[in-house]
Amino acid sequence: MTTSADNNSNGQPAKITAIPSETLEILEHKLERRPTREELQSHNVLKTSNVAPALQAKAEELKHRKLEDTLEKKLENRPPKSALVEHNILKNTNVAPALQAKEEELKRNKLEDALEKKLEHRPPKSELVEHNILKDTNVAPALQAKEEELK
Numbered sequence: 001m002t003t004s005a006d007n008n009s010n011g012q013p014a015k016i017t018a019i020p021s022e023t024l025e026i027l028e029h030k031l032e033r034r035p036t037r038e039e040l041q042s043h044n045v046l047k048t049s050n051v052a053p054a055l056q057a058k059a060e061e062l063k064h065r066k067l068e069d070t071l072e073k074k075l076e077n078r079p080p081k082s083a084l085v086e087h088n089i090l091k092n093t094n095v096a097p098a099l100q101a102k103e104e105e106l107k108r109n110k111l112e113d114a115l116e117k118k119l120e121h122r123p124p125k126s127e128l129v130e131h132n133i134l135k136d137t138n139v140a141p142a143l144q145a146k147e148e149e150l151k
Contacts, residue, residue: 040046051059084090095103128134139147 035043035045037046041048047056047060049056049059081090085092091100091104093100093103125134129136135144137144137147
């Protein structure tokens with residue numbers, strides 16, 4: 001058995017107490033399994049800093065304040081909503097942001113439906129040729145003007 005001595009509140013040596021060998025074995029086992037400083041730093045338990053431990057809290061607070069100041073300056077200098085709408089970064093809408101994607105999808109679906117209806121009522125090619133809107137030719141549309149010049 002090992003003994004330990006501590007000072008009591010009067011500064012007098014405390015009574016010597018015996019530490020059971022079981023407790024020592026458990027303590028030794030836990031100390032052997034204790035993670036290294038590098039492992040604790042990699043798991044963000046300990047800070048990796050060159051600053052004294054007593055100053056680490058102040059250093060973190062200073063870093064946090066500096067970040068707050070930077071963010072505040074960036075927010076002050078950001079362009080107004082009207083400029084973002086003008087550059088098509090934001091949509092000019094009164095719909096909640098969570099619903100804007102659904103609004104865009106709805107607009108697109110309405111446009112697709114309107115286009116489909118117009119295509120359903122489109123006259124056939126023969127009718128367009130009959131009314132001299134289209135030329136009856138086998139030449140690509142991009143080359144039809146050149147074909148007319150050559151005739």
